[in-house]
Amino acid sequence: MIDLRVISVLLSHWRKHPFQLAMLLTGLFLASGLWTGVEAINTEARASYALAEAALAPPRFASIVSARTRTIPVETYTRLQTSGWRTSPIFEKRVRLRDRYIRVIGVDVLTYPAQDVFQDVTSQESVQGFLTRLIGKTGTLFADAPTAAFLTRNGVAGEILTSNSLPPKTVLGDFSALARLLPGSEADISGSGFSRLIVLENQPRDQVPLREFADVILAEPEDQAGTAELTDSFHLNLTAFGFLSFLVGLFVVYGIIALSFEQRRIVFRTLRLLGVSRRQLIASLSIELLVLATIGGILGVIGGYFLAALLLPDVAATLESLYRANVSGSLTFRWQWLVSGIAITLLGTALASASGFVETARSSILEEGGAYASRTRLFRLSRLQAILALALLATFAVLVVFGQGLVAGFAALACLLIGFALALPSLLNWIIAGVSTFARGPLAEWFLADARFVLPGLSVALMALLMAASANIGVSTMVGSFRTTFIDWLDKRLAAEVYLSTRSTDEAIAINEWLKPRVDAVLPIMNERVRLSGEPGDMYGVADHATYRRDWPLKASTEDAWDRVFAGDGVLINEQLSLRYDLAVGDTLSIEGNHALEIVGIYPDYGNPAVEAMIGIDLFDSWYPDTPRRRFVVRVDPGRSDEIIRGLQEAFGLPDANIANQTEVKQLSQRIFERTFVVTAALNVLTLGVAVFALLTSLVILATYRLPQLAPLWAMGMTRVQMAWFELLRALVLALLTGLIAIPVGLLLGWVLLAVINVEAFGWRLPFQTDPRDWVLLIAYSVLAALLAAAYPTLRLAQVSPSTLLKQASDAH
Template identity: 25%
Template sequence: MSEPKTALHLIVTCTLRHWRISWPGYLLLLLIVAVGVGAFNGIRQASRAASANFGLFNEAVSGRSDFLIEARSGAMPASLLAELTGLAGVPDWHLLPVIEGSLTLIDETGEPVQQVRLVGLDLIAVGNLPAFNEQGLSFADDDAEWYQRIGPESGIWITETLAEKSQLARGDQLAFVAGGRRDSVLIAGVLGEPNQGMPDDLIVADLPAVQRILGREGLLDRVEVLLTDRIARVDPKVISGVEQRLKSGLPEALVLRPAEERAAQRASMTEAFRLNLLILSLIAILVGAYLILQALDAAVVRRRNETATLRSLGVSARVLFATSLSEALLIGIIGSFAGIGVGFMLAHGAVHLLADTVNALYFATSAEAIQLTSDDWILGLSLGIAFSFLAGLLPARDAMETPPAQILARGDWSPGFNWLRRPAPALALAGIGLLCLLLPPPTMAGGSKMAIGGFLAAGSWIMAAALLSGQSLVVLAKICRPLGQGPVWRIAISRLGDGSSRHRLAVAGLVVAVGMVTGMLQMVGSFRGTIENWFDVRFQADLYVSERGSSGAGNTNGIVPDIMARLVAAPEVEFADTLYLRKVDAPVGSTQLAGIDFAAWQTRISQIWLKPPGSLQPVEGAQPALISEAFGRRFGVLEGGSVTLQTARGPRAVSPIGVFADYGNEFGTAAIATETWQEWTGGERPINTSLHLVEGSDLNEVRDRLRLEFPGLDIRNGRELRTLALGIFEQTFKVTTALNGIGLTVALAGLLLGLLAIFQESARSWQTLGYLGFPRKQLVLAAGIEGAGIALAAWLSGTLLGLVLGWLLIAVVNVQSFGWTLLWQIPFPALLTFGAALTLVGFVCGVVSGSWWFLKNQK
């Protein structure tokens, strides 16, 4: 029989039958692959759905747009519509003006209940849209004339989902807070059918009504262009023709952008964030691969006799290699398919978490439907199969090297794994890692940089540590040997000190997981510490005021100037540090332009200055600015220079005179004098203010009084603000923590399986000890000590690796990806606790696997 046929025959008659007999174990393996692939795919899908939608909330009603007409920067005056009348008469497209903003719905006591997106559309013209008609939507009202349903005083329309969820109906009043103002509005109707699947955070009203509610009379956000002929939409020639016609009809103040560009823009903003998440999710697959390695190797050990018999019958080593590897591939294929399904479910769970994070950090978003694309299939399957293949290589080699039964019969035999003992490969990897650090980070579409050198270095060092870790076991055993005299101790320590390849393998896997967990713990800890420190320095005012319910970067409307003026005029307020903010286009991507009290920032407002104001000379002709570290790194002006930003008034240059630390956003901030900011942007609404009260004022009393007077504003004292900020911070790391947890659990399961394999392999020795009269209890204790020893060794090497990784993450990856400097903090108590816990778990694993083995083998 040819070799392939032989291999196939063996797979069918041996491998698959083993699967049938020991199906729980194999099911577990499939599950592990599924979890690994699922975690990776799930994160990808969830982060895509959370941040890559077009961000055009009206699409649920009006359908997908093809182009957007917007002002160059900021809002669009509605008066500009008069200049679009030429384009308005063309039946090839529909033009739909849109304005949108956030409302925070409040309950009777005034407490925020939910944040919703209020979208203003022309409720008459929307009836021209095919998508609107196809969905069977209608703004008609049996009891009202058409002119009563529209206009500035008309009511709002909520979706069925929201109506059901909040028990609201037509005719109710909806109380809300927006722009710092508290108000209520009539619910004119419910939009759509039950179970139509419209988002629950969408509220629609006639455009003039929304302008009034948001206090943005005379303004629009954009005009959407929807092509009539939906078939021609896919023809790029048609599209470009239409684009030309549209552009030629636009006034100077407006620009035309394809709608996809917005999605790309948004995607690029979160690219760094999503990439980091993705890499973290690779932990799950990596550790899963390790687990498969352990399990398959254990299977090889269990079937050692069988393999040896086949060898003695003349089956070639190659066939045995192929058979064993095929088993791994089969696990990979089946597990990966299952993983796609697991990922899909995981994505549903994770998407809201991610959407909240994106909302908090980047822009207003709502979770889109999770989509399973062909890319997801291809990537998930490839990854799962590839990792299973890699994991299966070692056991396959092991199987291949099994001698015929005659040799095996002689005693305990173990494969060499000699390469694990040699330091050369490990040192080479460490060297490669160092070289990788020299790689400059490439810039991504959104302007942020990818710390590719850092990631590659991390990967190399992790592998190097895994390879060298076995040595730590031997060293540990040597050190611990004198600590005990009893036979149990002797046996356990001698086995550890033997440094068998299988022991080294067990340590290696655990080291990787420990290293990564430790590294992440440090980064998170350092981040928290840095932020806390930053807080302590930066936030020294008495009270902090912002728009009520605006929980993130995407949701601010800005505070109505009247209200701000009244607040600042309160008698207890000595000084108000008011902040204006506007997103502007930069040379690459976008950044934040802030309006501040320029003089006060240089004198009385405390900051963490990387370069104090005045230490840099401004460039002539450019506006002096105080910039954040991230801004400086992104645009290369940490030592001075100038950057041109696109404002509503056209391109304007800013030049830094000082650099401050800012952990609020990774896109950088350039702060200029408020008057100039207002001139450049045409804006007039601040987003927050910090109040310094008159000496002797009762902080909390003033806070309470102001809260009553301004129910639409969020007023907190320093401590409350700190709690809020740290809460956001914790939230952003939730996913990281979850992934860490997965990785660690998988690693520990791997330890368990590894120990089982170890004991199986040394069956002879255990049997002999048994014959010698060793009580089983003592043998199990020895197994426990062995497990604890492996775990401890892994913790020691892993922590060392982790410290290096931590440094890497903080000093290299974070700086390159996000542009900020963190204070490196090593959470010693956490690390020690971790080590103790791990050792304990190792002990338990040893006891469990020892007991299990005895149960199975000594009837």
């Protein structure tokens, strides 16, 4: 039975030490808050993907897609249908409306298999009523609530119904109803064709085999990589970040719980002597921690919600740009992450308090709970910790050398960080011991010996600081490498001044004629959907021009790469293709249609999830004679690009969406880039904040221990202010050492991110570039963090009353 009086006695500890209680709750809050925030983002995103998949094609449906281009002509669809194939055509297009992209999905409402989208209409109307309401230029459109409101606000007339089964930023309607969104959609679908044909259930037994249709292939549901699969790496990364933050927060919790157990040893013994059984005591302590963890967990979930709500719009923007995944920018409260947040807090608290429980369960009534016992325990613990650290670092090495896949990469990162964190106390101990041998004078020797003495009490906080600091260096290294490489790549890759996409071949010819006398060059961009090394990808055909020869960035190439490309005797491949199939310059690339070409160069292709290759336009034309020339890059004096764009708009009425101005694109990129770094900085501060908090906790707790040891120094004539300075200096030295250790750990981390994680997740490898100024800054941050954390306890020490010191000095003996 649980005796409420026992719990009340135990709880009195927190009444007496409200600061500890606040620390404990804050630690729990931070741990569960960051975890929940990340989980909430992941859950929201995954919910959006699931909706998108259900709306676009329920997973069990295969699709017929074009074998070579991205669309299927309407005539091919008709031929398939009349040959016995029962399919439902889908037309998909991203449309820019004001400041955002909307995915427009045109369907045949009659055959579209995911009919739940239309539920609101089907529940009210007869079949005939349903059809007349959905088909025609006033036909109902469907969108999620924010998109419906956005469309109405922006002048899209007519009925737009809200559907819960549609993903965010998506509008769906019958082909005939799209004209309200896309003027000329009818000509558009006629011209370009359908994006794909969903193969319906119940196909007839007699149908013309698909292989008799030259240009289409069947994509089984498992071939159609869903958004969820594509974005897995992104979410794994988020989860890893959440877990790291959780760990850092848990270090705080661990410190406080250990302290509260330590300080209550006498209380525990007294309770036992009063007849409280061991089991009762453990049960009561469990209840106490359960209650505290639940409170902290709930607070954390609330905090996590706000964190997620704050970050989600940015994350949504990232996912949209990266994977074209439409994720809602607003957060819906979901029970799953409330439950997962509290569950992981309870689990974490159980882990953090495990050693305290074991100790309490083992201790006998007669044993005196003294400093000696606890120090022996600490010694045992630190040895165990060092062994564990070595094991983790060894695992890290094994994973880096032999590991494969993203999960192995993240596991390596975890081993590296936790391994070094656990090794930190031993490392610091050795360093201080090493320095001690050179120490001269009693004060210096005492200072160093004392630093080693307090190390166990601060180790948890210093470990948190090390993790935060090395993560910081690792990420800065990666971000820095990315920034340098990327901006350089952007400049070269976006060499042309204007990018055009025309609406028909006729228009393309007319625009070409119009442009020729006005600009330096008009170069076609052509592509065909083909299998490269067996994987569906894109083959590009490019014209011989300085835009490529001089500017196009290559990672590796033969001397005469461009000559051979334009002679039709070599192919350039993107880095993703090279890494995925282990292809190097000099190897042969097999191309669908029984073609093979020697690889003469590899180009970086950041931001592209697919494989890609590039050949000269003459060879391209001979292989794919039917590919229309509808997209162009225009070379012109940069000062005249605005004039050319205006001219094109006036002469051909070309919509904004079909023209991209290089300067605008670059500016946009820069803006997004800078916005990214704002978030990076915010998150850096957050993690470092947690570490500072851990340090502050430890120092405050330490201060309460320290008085008995400091009192004799005071008695020997040292002033309180001097003592305070020493305390401060020690904290700073320890932080400085931790910061120094964080540099190699962080660089190693950055290397893993660049050479393992990036390659696995995105298929490209960035050159390792690091800036020592970042390290100096980080050490400064660490020292500043220590200064902040140490300020309060130091100030208190400087003001402690002589009578307290006297009392402590006498107690010590």
